[in-house]
Amino acid sequence: MRPVLFFLAQSPWSEKARWALDHHNIDYRPVAHLPLVFEPVVRLASRRPFVKPTVPMLVTGWESLTDSGAIARFAERTGRGAPLFPAGFAMEIEEWEETAEGMMSAGRAELMRRLLSSDAALAESVPAPLNRFARPMKPVARLAAKFLGNKHDVEKVSGKQAEATIEAGLAKLRAALKRAGGRHLCGGGFSFADITMAVTLQYVRPHPRVGLGPALTEIWRNPELERSSADLLEWRDQLVDAQR
Numbered sequence: 001m002r003p004v005l006f007f008l009a010q011s012p013w014s015e016k017a018r019w020a021l022d023h024h025n026i027d028y029r030p031v032a033h034l035p036l037v038f039e040p041v042v043r044l045a046s047r048r049p050f051v052k053p054t055v056p057m058l059v060t061g062w063e064s065l066t067d068s069g070a071i072a073r074f075a076e077r078t079g080r081g082a083p084l085f086p087a088g089f090a091m092e093i094e095e096w097e098e099t100a101e102g103m104m105s106a107g108r109a110e111l112m113r114r115l116l117s118s119d120a121a122l123a124e125s126v127p128a129p130l131n132r133f134a135r136p137m138k139p140v141a142r143l144a145a146k147f148l149g150n151k152h153d154v155e156k157v158s159g160k161q162a163e164a165t166i167e168a169g170l171a172k173l174r175a176a177l178k179r180a181g182g183r184h185l186c187g188g189g190f191s192f193a194d195i196t197m198a199v200t201l202q203y204v205r206p207h208p209r210v211g212l213g214p215a216l217t218e219i220w221r222n223p224e225l226e227r228s229s230a231d232l233l234e235w236r237d238q239l240v241d242a243q244r
């Protein structure tokens with residue numbers, strides 16, 4: 001059976017998993033997730049109906065992988081192509097995943113607040129083919145955004161906390177790249193650590209590849225960080241050009 005990947009088009013967690021799957025040439029059927037609307041579907045698909053489901057979720061004939069890191073490791077085990085988890089770097093990669101998880105959760109908290117105050121961004125967040133009815137779908141998009149915010153406890157993260165977490169993560173990335181003296185975080189070559197940290201820069205400036213509309217681009221961007229992180233954005237853009 002061709003595995004099915006439930007994903008959220010604008011989510012860096014989903015991009016992290018898709019990058020690893022594509023790197024390893026895994027053939028999968030992508031299914032765009034609709035928060036709130038698809039909640040029962042992904043809950044059932046997760047095969048753990050009493051656990052809060054998240055996407056990306058890869059459903060194979062025998063298991064449901066409900067974490068981007070687990071999906072990347074599945075791709076590494078079953079796919080082709082250069083390894084993304086070089087020997088001897090497992091702990092280091094896990095540490096980068098933890099750093100990125102904190103940054104992305106912080107970024108999401110800020111993003112959800114901005115999304116709820118932008119009608120234009122809400123309309124753009126309705127995925128195809130439903131976006132043909134973007135206007136009537138807007139109240140659903142608003143409900144879905146509120147649902148997502150509650151589900152992921154975004155109220156517990158203040159603006160200040162979010163900013164500090166993202167800035168600390170970016171500083172750590174800058175220092176590590178400097179130490180490594182190059183483009184890659186682990187072992188001198190492209191690895192899942194690079195992917196994991198590259199996608200966090202979406203909260204600074206989304207890469208055009210993500211295909212966000214103008215209003216969504218505006219709420220994802222952080223103009224201040226964009227100015228102070230030009231070096232990291234350049235690193236991310238070069239990595240995407242070379243490896244995505």
Ligand SMILES: N[C@@H](CCC(=O)N[C@@H](CS)C(=O)NCC(=O)O)C(=O)O
Pocket residue numbers: 008011013034035036053054055056066067068069108148151
């Ligand atoms: N640790 C998980 C976290 C994934 C996650 O937080 N996904 C959120 C992204 S906003 C999600 O599933 N949102 C859609 C939903 O909850 O319905 C991973 O790495 O895959």
